[in-house]
Amino acid sequence: MSSKKxxxxxxxxxxxxxxxxxxxRDQITLVISDKEDALILNKAKDLNIPTxxxxxxxxxxxxxLSHLEGIDLICLAxxxxxxxxxxxxxxxxRILNIHPxxxxxxxxxxxxxxxxxxxxxxxxxxxxxxxxxxxxxxxILQAKVPVLPDDTPQTLHARIQEQEHLIYPKAVRxxxxxxx
Ligand code: GRF
Numbered sequence: 001m002s003s004k005k006x007x008x009x010x011x012x013x014x015x016x017x018x019x020x021x022x023x024x025r026d027q028i029t030l031v032i033s034d035k036e037d038a039l040i041l042n043k044a045k046d047l048n049i050p051t052x053x054x055x056x057x058x059x060x061x062x063x064x065l066s067h068l069e070g071i072d073l074i075c076l077a078x079x080x081x082x083x084x085x086x087x088x089x090x091x092x093x094r095i096l097n098i099h100p101x102x103x104x105x106x107x108x109x110x111x112x113x114x115x116x117x118x119x120x121x122x123x124x125x126x127x128x129x130x131x132x133x134x135x136x137x138x139x140i141l142q143a144k145v146p147v148l149p150d151d152t153p154q155t156l157h158a159r160i161q162e163q164e165h166l167i168y169p170k171a172v173r174x175x176x177x178x179x180x
Contacts, residue, residue, distance in 0.1 A: 002176045005029045009064070009079040014040025016077035016098055019165035020046055020172060027176075032067065034060070034081055052172035061087035072179060075172060076130060076157065082128050095130040096175065098161045098168050102126060102142055107135035112157040120147050125164045127171035141171040 007030040008017050017040050021028055031044035034056045041051045041141070048110065054063055061084040068090075076097040085097060101111035103126040106118075115123040124144040129137035141164035147156060 002027065002179070004176050004179055005070060006073045006075060006172070007032065007068055007071045008044075008075045008077050009033070010040040010077040010078040011038055012033050012040060012078040013162060014038070014043045014077065016164055016168050018043055020075060020077065020169055022051070023169045024172065025049075030067070030071065032064065040077070056081050061085060065090055073172070074130075075168070077168070082134065084132065088130070088132060093129055093177075094141070094179070095172065096168075097128055097130050097135070097137070098164050099126045099128065099135045100157065100164065102144065103128060103135055103139060105150060110153070112160060113153045115147055116151060116153060116156060120159070123147050123160060125160050125167060127167055140175070141167045143167045 004027060006024055006028045008020065008028055009032045010017055011034055017031065025047060028049055030050050030052065030168055031040060032052045032054050033041050034054060036053045044051045052067055060081060065087045072094040074091055075113065101115060102124040106114040122144050124142055127141045128139045131137040145159045145163055
């Protein structure tokens, strides 16, 4: 098994964190949230994984970087902040994100709502590298789901999330295997 260390950054419920922890528990050495009461922090604490609250605001990427020494791979899992310099250059091709659409379609917020409003027949999720843009980095893995006629934003998001929990660990395994 790879000995590379993973940090996870999230702002929300942390279901993708859980999916990753099921496969990489021993390698996840830090979970950071910009929200002090985020469920993802409670889930990490339940697994005895060190957690940290790093509030948003000025120089967020600089402050995040100061806590990430010794980390090999950063996984964003519902982290609602843009990653900027100097963090990007410190982790080239080593910051991943999961997004709930088939990028480049529907970047940004509430991608599942965008799919429904667009009358899309299918949507899905994407694991991609993080760059300076919003959901614009190189695509690593995608999974498709159908958009059904009676879907609500909630039912579509739930269907997409089932796939997220499968492809995120798969993508991380591949990236870890390629890390030198
Ligand atoms: C996921 O839908 C992910 O694609 C998006 O934010 C959501 C996070 O969900 N970036 P969770 O906190 O992992 O449950």
